Amino acid sequence: MNWYRHRTAIWLALILAAWGTLKVCWEQGIERREAELRFHGYTINRDLRDQLGQGMMLGLLSGFRGVVADFVWLMVTNSWQDKQWFRVKSMVDLSTTLQPRFIPFWDLGGWHLAWNASVDRRNNRDEPNELRRLKEERYWINEGKKIYERGAENNPDSFEIWRSLGLLNDQKLHDYRAAAEAYAHAAAVPGAPVFLERFPGYMLEKAGDDAAALEVYKRLWYLPRDHKVPQFGYDKVEERIRALEAKLKVPREKRVFP
Amino acid sequence: MFESLFRIRAIARNTLTEALRQKVLNILLLFGVIAIVSGFLFANFTLAEQFKFLKDFSIGAMSVFGLLIALMGTAQLLPNEIENRTIYTILAKPVRRSEFLIGKYCGMLALLATTMLLMSIVFVGVILTKERLMINAELRDAQGTNAEMQAMANENIKQIHKEARDPRLIQAILLTYAKLAVVAGLALLISTFATSAIFTVATTFMVYIIGHLESVARAAWLTGGSEVNFAAKIFLGVLSFLVPDMNIYNVIDEIIAGSAVPWSHTLNVLSYTGIFLLILMSVAILIFNEREL
């Protein structure tokens, strides 16, 4: 009689205990899988709460991370138009923290700092001291570089950020070896455009290391591929090899094109 | 068994009809406005940004409107039936209480599916229009330019195609639907013992928010060391046992941000949702069977 009266409560307890155990294990599994897939780039902490404000925090807690990140990104754009570079930087940091897997946040964010902010500070008419202007320019280029580097670390499967890092090293920092390395990384990502393969060669030539550049071109040449496919650009590779072999005075028997 | 399904269908259909005649679908107009505005307002952003905004805001709006229906609509299902005494006439027929509850829930699921489907159609319409317009613009700009410019235009057109016809959006919509089904289920469960619709709405919303923090609670419970005291540990454990992990549906954002989300992962999350809903309904039925009407 007693058992009969409490049977609903007993059933409830049994169901919840069994389900609860399964549920926790299942959720742990899903979370592990998400970590493998590199989701969840952020944790909710006080810093984030202070930066976002209550409305956006509620949005975040209601499962609208993408929308919140978009609003933050719109603030990036506003601050960029107003040339508030430190605000741009913190908003870029925030949006990339919220959605580290959205490549354009990194790509455009780094570009805002390394190109737009740096040029704006170098041409700053309110600062008569040129040395200081150059220092500021350098500062923003480096901030942009940091964004790229963090982005690349978070998105090893994206060639875009590596390519942007290569461009930055090449055009802004004139560190051609670093540029060559970044382009090599970009080209190694599956699905990257093939023309990126030749970029490390170009950069090494620009760095003055013709021998290393030749090695890059030669490696490409000996890849087991159909040399007639125009995308591979073997005409350009051949041209570079011939030019470098001549320039380095490689002995005939060791040349690709004797 | 077959008879039972027949009765469940009758109740579900009635629930759906009632909601549709109350012009729930008027929110489609509002959704249309949001989708169109977010589709065409950000024209001077890059391609990737434009499509992300459109997708985020449209699917976000679907989610918000769906949540409103799932929360407000479901919270009122039982109170309305009891207040209008229609539940007496239904249960006086050879209908089990479980059938009544499942029928009501299925009706709500059907309503959510209808709304989501129609919103999706509007969304696809907007995104395809946008695709058309953007491709036309690319072609126009590339006309009479050099080969390099035309190659770039072709690249852009390829990207527009890829963004506009991303099959992963199906996964995002399915997961949004799963999330709504969970919210509706929670609201129905809570309304089986709640005394007012307001209580149900408030409690369900709270559980929904806590659900987004469940993973944090679970981590603290499973791995937390001595800094978590015994009482807190029990609290966190109970929380992890009872509250669903709503963060698993955040995959929607990953999909829109362009991450590759394998179907196996989506299906895993969907089956978790399915089992969770079964448990939810069983508990709701157990409680509802005891309820004095």
Add this chain to the structure above:
Amino acid sequence: MSTPDSPKADLAVEIRSLTKRYALPWKRKVLVAVDQLNLTVRRGEVFGLLGPNGSGKSTTLKMLLSLIKPSEGEAWIFGQPVDTIEARRTVGFLPENPYFYKFLNGDETLRFYGGLAGMQGIALDNKIEELIKLVGLENGRDRPLSAYSKGMLQRIGLAQALIHDPELLFLDEPTAGVDPIGSREIRDLIVRLRDMGKTVVFSSHLLEQVQEVADRVAIMSLGKKMVEGSLDELLTVQDRTQFIAQDLSPAAQEEVRKLIEQRGGRNVSVSSPKLSLEQLFLKTVEYERAAQQPGVAKPTNER
């Protein structure tokens, strides 16, 4: 819960010591809504459940439909325990002041309830046709229920209760709030249903209506059944006799009176000796209430 003998399938309703208590924790009280009720309704009769508001009529009906669980006691419908789905196959129910789904029209309402009872196709179409005619709602088929009058709602409610052709009907205050003409129509319907062989149990606090249609009645007060029986049994004054004669002159009346007195008859009068149901009702209910008044120990306070 041991029962002395098994329930009888030929009784439409059989109730044995049915009790419903509600705990009122904030008042530290237990409210006894229905107290040790025993009742039987025979197949084919119209049974009136009488009582003032709050006497436990609706609670009893709800227990018979398993909408609430009895605290004690058992009840059967045609021999089936009331908490089984089988019991409800043979029952139609019209709740007090029903609302129904106001977005459905009359036709759709009946279709919905028919579906619940497992009906479909031509059988359902025909049944709807028949019921619309029976309750006279031909003009309400296509109108949404939100545009129905009180009387029309009551009639669609009756049709709904009849959709699966139940043998037994529970009508809770079927004429409450309906105008006199509508009320008259509903009473006529009850009589027609009896003629169709249905058993009807209805509750009411309107006495002349009960008197008009019920074969048997039970009067409830404060959760207890006070009296039960056929109207004739209840309303006939057992220790009195009535002669009815036409055109009897005053002189002859005087002669008869003398004769009766000679034979031991007392208190001879010529007035109508039958109680009205109203008198009986008031007598019963007032007596019960008066009995409960003095003292602290009300029956509503069991502890």
